[in-house]
Amino acid sequence: MNSFHIRDFFDKFDPHTNLIFWISMVKESLKLIPKNQEKTILDFGCGDGKFLHLYKMMDDFKEGYGVELDDKLLEAANKIKTSDMNYLKYSQEFFNSKKESFDVVYSQEVMYTIKDLKAHAKEIFAILKPDSYYFATMGSHIQNPLWSLRREEIRKDYNEEKSHYFAYDYSLDEVASMFYEAGFEVGLKRLPLDYFMVYHPKLTREFSNSLYDLTKTAEEEKMLFLFWKPYKK
Ligand SMILES: C[S@@+](CC[C@H](N)C(=O)[O-])C[C@H]1O[C@@H](n2cnc3c(N)ncnc32)[C@H](O)[C@@H]1O
Numbered sequence: 486m487n488s489f490h491i492r493d494f495f496d497k498f499d500p501h502t503n504l505i506f507w508i509s510m511v512k513e514s515l516k517l518i519p520k521n522q523e524k525t526i527l528d529f530g531c532g533d534g535k536f537l538h539l540y541k542m543m544d545d546f547k548e549g550y551g552v553e554l555d556d557k558l559l560e561a562a563n564k565i566k567t568s569d570m571n572y573l574k575y576s577q578e579f580f581n582s583k584k585e586s587f588d589v590v591y592s593q594e595v596m597y598t599i600k601d602l603k604a605h606a607k608e609i610f611a612i613l614k615p616d617s618y619y620f621a622t623m624g625s626h627i628q629n630p631l632w633s634l635r636r637e638e639i640r641k642d643y644n645e646e647k648s649h650y651f652a653y654d655y656s657l658d659e660v661a662s663m664f665y666e667a668g669f670e671v672g673l674k675r676l677p678l679d680y681f682m683v684y685h686p687k688l689t690r691e692f693s694n695s696l697y698d699l700t701k702t703a704e705e706e707k708m709l710f711l712f713w714k715p716y717k718k
Pocket residue numbers: 503529530531532552553554555558575592593594595598599649650
């Protein structure tokens with residue numbers, strides 16, 4: 486489906502997920518990649534797998550992959566998968582078997598959870614076809630004024646084993662430099678938000694102090710990286 490209304494999404498997806506960021510990331514990416522093409526795409530850190538379903542409402546792909554570390558999330562993703570979707574546990578073997586296989590890779594708010602971001606940049610570079618893109622959003626960076634609060638929450642959950650990922654400190658320039666060193670051309674912009682930040686009496690306060698702070702920081706600090714793997718010389 487190429488034209489859509491937010492109602493179409495809200496019928497299918499919980500608005501307290503990262504839905505609005507997924508929509509914006511796909512919209513921005515479609516300014517650079519051909520639409521409705523036979524693509525193979527990857528959602529790195531796919532959580533419960535809904536991003537690929539959202540993607541299919543906005544564009545199309547031949548094959549969609551999602552990789553995750555967390556078994557429970559993978560189980561949830563596999564429950565709702567369609568025949569053109571594959572959800573797999575992260576492994577180096579998978580990456581070794583997929584050299585120059587992907588037309589586009591996405592990750593929504595995953596990079597701050599990765600300890601060795603240099604290795605991540607290299608592995609994504611290796612699986613992309615030449616002249617292809619990796620789009621990655623990042624609101625969790627040290628320049629974000631809410632980062633210290635958010636980092637505390639995420640690390641607390643991790644230490645209490647309520648969550649399976651840690652929060653690492655990166656500046657946007659550190660990230661840019663690591664991906665540049667891996668061979669990418671690197672671009673950065675704010676992620677334009679097409680829809681509304683949705684209020685939740687508990688979640689909004691816990692994560693962001695207030696709806697005002699959440700909206701302000703999402704508008705100002707949520708970034709979209711563009712990592713372009715150049716043509717082969
Ligand atoms: C903050 S969540 C974001 C999930 C999802 N992208 C979204 O937009 O809702 C980050 C996810 O990345 C996953 N992740 C972190 N490192 C990973 C890795 N090396 N391979 C696969 N998934 C990873 C974590 O398990 C976690 O589920």
